Amino acid sequence: MLGLAVPVGDINVHAHYRPAPAIYKRATAGDGGPLPCFGGSGTGGVDSVYFVMSRPGYSSYAILKVEPAAAQETFAPYTDLMKEVKTGFGRTMSHLPAVFGVSRQTLYNWLNGETPKEPHQGKLVQLAAAARTFTEAGFKPTALSLERTVAQGRSFVELIGQGADGKETAEKLVRIEKRGTVAKAKLNALLGGRTPSRPDVSDMGRPAFNEDV
Known part of the structure; x- marks a missing residue:
């Protein structure tokens, strides 16, 4: 039986193997091929999984465990969330403990890395x-x-404290504030920049109708 000699590159340099010529020939059915390779692991042996795994000097394959997507972190760490809160609310952050029913110091503890209790996380x-x-x-x-009525007779702080959607509630508050600003601008335009006159002391006690009648 003739074979074809093919030079093999230095594929095992990491394992300190030296290149050696290899004999390559596709086995026939009579020789026990193609798989399992009869006689490949010794006299009369079969290349089993155990033989492949235990063969010295070779790394057959590795099994990687990938976490399912559902198990991955959905939200940013709570410290990052608190940084967003601090940026968005600025000085009014001091009014936010009422959302959770906690102290102001607790908010700063969350900002510094402490994990909020489960009822507060959402x-x-x-x-x-x-x-x-x-x-x-x-x-x-x-x-x-923040104390202005936004919906259902409740303020922004009260709504978030009861579990309302943050984005939707914030958008409602922004619209209300913008409407108020527009209305104020229209009123100023009608008044022509004038301010209402303050009542004079002499006007106090002046009868609004003829008391002698």
Whole structure:
């Protein structure tokens, strides 16, 4: 039986193997081929999984464990969420403990890496979403705006504290504030920049009708 000698490159240099000529010939069915390779692992042996795994000097294959997508982290770390909240709310961050029913120091603990308790985590995610909405709209909430009625007779702080959607609630507040700004500008235009006159002391007690009648 004749074979074809083919030079093999230095494929095992990492394992300190020296190149050696190899005999390559596709086995026939009579020789026990193509798989399993009869006689490949010794006299009368078969190339089993055990033989391949235990063969010295070779790395057959590796099994990689990939975490399912559902198990991956969905949200940013809570410290990053708190940074977004701080950026979006600015000084009015001091009014946000009421959302969670915690102290102001607790918010700063979250900002410094402490993990919020489970009941607070969802609210923090929504609060960060609201902060992003404010930042994108170029809107800086004030203490008065956070207490303004937004929906269902409740303020922004109350709604987020009850689990409302942060982005949607923030958008409603921004629209309300913009409408108020537009209405104020129209009123100023009608007044021509004039300010209402303050009542004079002499006007006090002046009868509004004829008391002698």
